[in-house]
């Protein structure tokens with residue numbers, strides 16, 4: 001907890017990063033990763049391998065855009081920095097510790113931006129806003145990577161509206177909004193004129209101590225994906241990280257869009 005507090009106060013924070021809970025979530029993610037490291041290792045390796053195996057599907061090597069780069073647990077950053085002239089990392093929060101770890105790479109840029117392009121408007125209006133994102137589309141990247149953010153994008157926004165929207169929104173209205181945010185990211189990726197590596201969880205299951213599935217859902221994904229190139233299970237929260245008697249796993253699907 002003390003480490004988390006120090007990281008919180010040491011980090012540069014935008015109003016959105018604080019209000020929507022991104023900063024706290026980013027710090028919590030680092031701490032959770034420390035506790036679950038051995039369980040997350042295979043998922044992290046599979047993500048890095050998938051990016052490594054598919055990054056040559058782009059024709060040029062001038063620039064790569066990584067959306068939701070976070071602590072870079074799932075990104076082969078050293079390889080990208082060696083292979084591309086410019087590496088742009090986009091996240092709503094870049095922790096000081098992550099920036100310092102890669103500060104020797106002068107071609108790596110940490111850019112703070114809201115990928116949904118909705119947060120400042122939501123903060124002002126406190127009501128449902130939908131917008132197709134458009135930032136970075138005009139920059140002619142050779143490759144775009146979206147790794148484990150698609151299902152995350154609506155989470156804090158939905159929570160915010162659930163508490164702050166006036167008049168209050170129903171669960172159906174909130175779900176509709178969350179689905180739209182997720183779908184808009186998927187459509188946004190397809191607007192780039194280069195290959196896009198998309199890695200995302202597509203199913204969440206809860207399992208009891210005996211490994212029996214007690215619940216399965218696809219949170220805020222109400223559209224069809226193409227057939228994935230690869231799929232695996234990510235042991236996100238083994239017992240007792242999520243609950244005393246329940247473990248949480250996610251099916252992860254990996255695609256290359258726009259080929």
Ligand SMILES: C[S@@+](CC[C@H](N)C(=O)[O-])C[C@H]1O[C@@H](n2cnc3c(N)ncnc32)[C@H](O)[C@@H]1O
Nearest residue numbers: 068069070071072073074075091092114115147
């Ligand atoms: C599960 S983490 C991704 C981890 C990352 N791919 C890695 O290699 O470690 C999700 C990331 O999405 C970021 N994020 C969530 N909503 C965002 C938004 N609206 N704009 C930009 N980044 C966002 C979070 O800050 C977090 O770093």
